Amino acid sequence: MKCYKVMDFRRMSPIIAVYVIFLVGVSIKYGACDLERNKTAILAVDASADSGRKIPDTLFGIFFEEINHAGAGGIWAELVNNRGFEAGGQNTPSDFSPWAIIGNESTVFVATDRSSPFKRNAVALRVQVNCDADECPSTGVGVYNPGFWGMNIEDGKGYKLILYVKSLDSINISTSLTTSDGLQTLATTNIVASASDVSNWTKVQLELFASGSTPNGRLQLTTNKKGVFWLDQVSLMPMDTFMGHGFREDLVSMLADLKPRFVRFPGGCYVEGERLSNAFRWTASIGPWEERPGHYGDVWQYWTDDGLGYFEFLQLAEDLGASPVWVINNGISHSVSVSTTNILPWVQDALNSIEFARGDASSTWGSVRASMGHPDPFELNYIAVGNEDCGKKFYRGNYLKFYNAIKEAYPDIKIITNCDGSRTTLDHPADYYDYHIYTSTSYMFEMKDFFNSVSRSGPKAFVSEYAVTDSSAGTGSLLASLGEAAFLIGLEKNSDVVEMASYAPLFVNANDRRWNPDAIVFNSAQMYGTPSYWMQHFFKDSSGAVLNPTYILPNLSSQLTASAVTWKSSDYASYLKIKIVNIGSDSVNLKILVSGLTHTINSLSSSTTILTSHHVMDENSFVNPTKVVPQRSVLTDANTEMDVVISPHSLTSFDLALEQTSYAADM
8 A cells, every 4th residue: 555745744834734534544654644544535624714815806707709609699789780781891882781672683683882971881771672562572572681500589578769860751660570481570660751751861779579479570661662772771770789889688598607807808719810801999889879980800710790789898897796807909910910010009099998988077988988878987907918919020119108108108017918927927017917828638637736836926927818629628518617617726826826717619609600619609589608618617606706625635636626715705705625536537525524613503594516417428409408517416515524526527616504594696
């Protein structure tokens, strides 16, 4: 039988050290012996007040990028795809897909022209109807829009339609929500106006209330009146959105359930663009939605109308109670870099963006924000200068220009560099360095110890993108989530140097999977969390909690890792949460020993939660969205000493309620 010096007892509280030694029958001289003869391991938790360390309030948040139609056709609730007819480009005639014609070439002719009333998006749609009531089909002719792979229309729900119309004559246009084939009408109303009312561009607002449901609906605009009319900026939004701010309720509610402490936006590679001409420009994404030109995101290769713009991202962070992390373009795309000698206009643009968020309502850019309905400043405290640009030509020179200018104007803002400072000392000032990791499950599990050896001085780490992405991830497997959970436990334990972390990517529309895997999968009407999404629920109470030392005897670091935090719920109830990842194929008999508690444990309010499944590659799906989700049960024998069995391939949480409290953290 082998014996190992697997644990430094001097790091333990005396109570734990003595207790462990007593249980295994060893002496300090020889350290801890292999407990395999007892088929038992020990997890010691030191919960004494003087041994804990506060975890940063910002540790776990979310990263949003416009990828996989995460925003357009995703969390932004706009149902019309290509609402301004700009997606085909500014030259006309152009492709106005996914709009399509109702009728045939003899009855209706449709084309784009440059007659729009909006200077920044000049393209409009001209509809020439060649038949009258006696010649047109009874249902009329015109155009329809299928949205983003179908519009989700729900019985009894209201939808707000806004469009701009112009005509040479009087109009009688039927606006309808129908099934995908147009045969069943779920809601309809007419736009009736005299020629004098619509001889110039006119804004029309209507409300449609559905009398049926379909996940694959479309918006139709039809008439049987001969003549010519123009359409522009056609918008259809559900009346029920998250906090009334235009976000899809079900998807953003899934984000809110994670209790994110920050939101990093708008990317990602989306910030840079393949070319600077297609990069996200914040000034083009603010102001009235009708006047936003939109742009082609050439990295992920689809058009966005920028209804989800800089203002909306700030609003989303505020609605989630999270700190916005604004990723700015520093004059660098995937193919072009602006030289440092020419970068000052980009620096000023960044300063303007900060003034938009933080400036008084009387300031130049703060007044623009106020005009959009938010007179009070947003709390913008974090700026990332670029995304994955370290090593590109001019980055360091450009970065210093941004850093110095921002710090001079806003000394409290924390600035994030793209350069990795985990193993080498940075050659430029920064408050945080950005660290990204996409790897295999096995390596991600090993990465739980990566930050153990990072310097404790200098900038803090922001792990803004992490995920298992090799074949072990599938399209979102249990196995991948376990590797990621172990990594996050490592971040908890090293939260003195790692202050922020977020999974990536967050969303994928199942009809446009540009990246795999992702945390939340959705289509027009359905959504589900992958195991990686549900894994994050185990960490949603860690930000701002107290980290308690944990020790495992014997050393099972190739199979097992654990952490313990003490946290308080919104109603001030206290809990000790012990999380354990078992990535091995064997169960582990574990004796949990907790020392140093100053409160009693309320077993009736304590619980255990486990994330596991029959097979390590099990995934969730639209057919079975809850195949791999946390399962919670009451922990009736909760105590400072517990004998438990940790299932193979599992993430387990023991939530011990302290004193007479009610459990308030449903997974």
